[in-house]
Amino acid sequence: MIESFGWPEFMFLVRATGWTLVLTVIAFFFGSIVGGAFAIMRLAQNSLLRRIAAVYILVIQSVPVLMVLFLSYYGLSLAGFDIPPLIAASLSLGIYVSAYLAEIWRGSIEAVPFQQWEASSSLAMTRGQQYRYVILPQALRISVPPTVGFLVQLVKNTSIVSVVGFVDLARAGQLINNATFQPFQVFGSVAVIYFLICFPLSRLSKHLEKVLHVGRTN
Amino acid sequence: MQYQFQFNSVLAESGFIMQGILLTIYLSVGAIVLGSILAILFSALRANGPRWVGTLVDIYVELLRNTPFLVQLFIIFFGLPSIGLRLTADQAALLAMTLNLAAYSTEIIRAGVDSIHRSQIEAGLSLAMTKRQIFQHVIIVPAIAKVWPALSSQFVLMLLASSICSFISVQELSGVTAIIEQRTFRSFESYIVATLLYLVLALTLKVGLLGLGRLIFPRVSGLSRVQVKGEAA
Numbered sequence: 001m002i003e004s005f006g007w008p009e010f011m012f013l014v015r016a017t018g019w020t021l022v023l024t025v026i027a028f029f030f031g032s033i034v035g036g037a038f039a040i041m042r043l044a045q046n047s048l049l050r051r052i053a054a055v056y057i058l059v060i061q062s063v064p065v066l067m068v069l070f071l072s073y074y075g076l077s078l079a080g081f082d083i084p085p086l087i088a089a090s091l092s093l094g095i096y097v098s099a100y101l102a103e104i105w106r107g108s109i110e111a112v113p114f115q116q117w118e119a120s121s122s123l124a125m126t127r128g129q130q131y132r133y134v135i136l137p138q139a140l141r142i143s144v145p146p147t148v149g150f151l152v153q154l155v156k157n158t159s160i161v162s163v164v165g166f167v168d169l170a171r172a173g174q175l176i177n178n179a180t181f182q183p184f185q186v187f188g189s190v191a192v193i194y195f196l197i198c199f200p201l202s203r204l205s206k207h208l209e210k211v212l213h214v215g216r217t218n
Numbered sequence: 219m220q221y222q223f224q225f226n227s228v229l230a231e232s233g234f235i236m237q238g239i240l241l242t243i244y245l246s247v248g249a250i251v252l253g254s255i256l257a258i259l260f261s262a263l264r265a266n267g268p269r270w271v272g273t274l275v276d277i278y279v280e281l282l283r284n285t286p287f288l289v290q291l292f293i294i295f296f297g298l299p300s301i302g303l304r305l306t307a308d309q310a311a312l313l314a315m316t317l318n319l320a321a322y323s324t325e326i327i328r329a330g331v332d333s334i335h336r337s338q339i340e341a342g343l344s345l346a347m348t349k350r351q352i353f354q355h356v357i358i359v360p361a362i363a364k365v366w367p368a369l370s371s372q373f374v375l376m377l378l379a380s381s382i383c384s385f386i387s388v389q390e391l392s393g394v395t396a397i398i399e400q401r402t403f404r405s406f407e408s409y410i411v412a413t414l415l416y417l418v419l420a421l422t423l424k425v426g427l428l429g430l431g432r433l434i435f436p437r438v439s440g441l442s443r444v445q446v447k448g449e450a451a
Contacts, residue, residue, distance in 0.1 A: 059417060062374070062378075062416070062417050062420035062421055062424070063378070063413050063416050063417055063420070064378040064379070064381035064382075064392065064416055065378075066381045066382060066384075066392055067381065067392070067409055067412060067413040067416060068413075070405075070409040071406070071409050071410065071413060074405040074406045074409060075406055078221050078406055079221075152283075152284065156284075156285070156286040156287070157286070159286035159287075159288040159289060160288060160382060160385075163385065170286065170288055170289060170292075173289070173292070174292070177292075177296060181300075182300075183292070183293065183296035183297040183300060184293070184297045184300060184301075187289055187292045187293045187296065187297060188293065188297075190289050190292075191285045191289045191290075191293065194284065194285045194286055194289060195281065195284045195285050198283075198284035198285070199280065199284045202280075202283065202284055
């Protein structure tokens, strides 16, 4: 049956947007926990920990998210789990997020002047205390703009999970296009919805850079 | 886990995989070359063209940077035929990648252009250089030299994003992998092989671009770099 792209179809897109956002939140949540751990590992005094983190980040950043998605999808099912697409999608996007956030946050931690480490160690603080009371509060401020900027990348990259049968915004667009054959209207609307989510985030990131005075100085 | 890995049937398709790799390289290199030319052109227009042209370039950049590559690919592949422009899947992929990369590269080069100090341009003016000469010798080349690392990571990200072209059944590396997976029923093995190949391709490109940067911009290696990060498409 050939219908045309009207209000009900548009509302279907809006509902699918909810799933895109759900996936974004889950992936960001898990990715930030793992990514934070890898950022700290990357700066550890133990060289083995440093190297493991460096290799993890290098490998995940040098491989398409699509491959990570397929490997989690098929890997989990081989391990005997009957997995809903949401789990595979969250896992793979979480892995992807962790590698990028680890690098962003490592940069933020390194951007804290090294005198702060010296000062806190001269107060006989342990490394954990240095992180907790001196370094991380300052690194947090530096990390906010690029982290918000990365959220834009995450929202856009969730679009590929449609390939394992997850009905997110991009997949909903494909389904409607298959029924209506009105690609410009359908994918145009899909693009507009993504834009309405991503553009404010991009602006926010730029704005925060100015407000928090962490932009380049020139 | 009682799973027996069997790579033989996947590796038996090495000729087919090679075709996929070649198409991935062709698409990526094509998009990098064409996208860079477009980005330099856009940067020149922003710097020297009338105000409204600069605004158009900015709108283009923002539109492409804030929508997924997959959706851009769909609009080009499914949308363009309905206005009479019929592209093969490969052509649509190359076009989408070029336009996407041009937007990101324009934004990265902008950071480099912004970092060129006003006094440099004044110095050029006092040497009676034309607007065009100033842009060419004083602005764009030093700007690109400064942001070369960020541009390089953007190029690598484009190589990785080319895998998404398999959604419109382009037979690049991930496209042939999907076909091999259906032929052999060795899903996990197929994607392990493809992932390793992407890893090799990405690292080779990364190292190659680093070397290329040293070769093209030997004098600026001591110049302070502008901090810009590449962004995943």
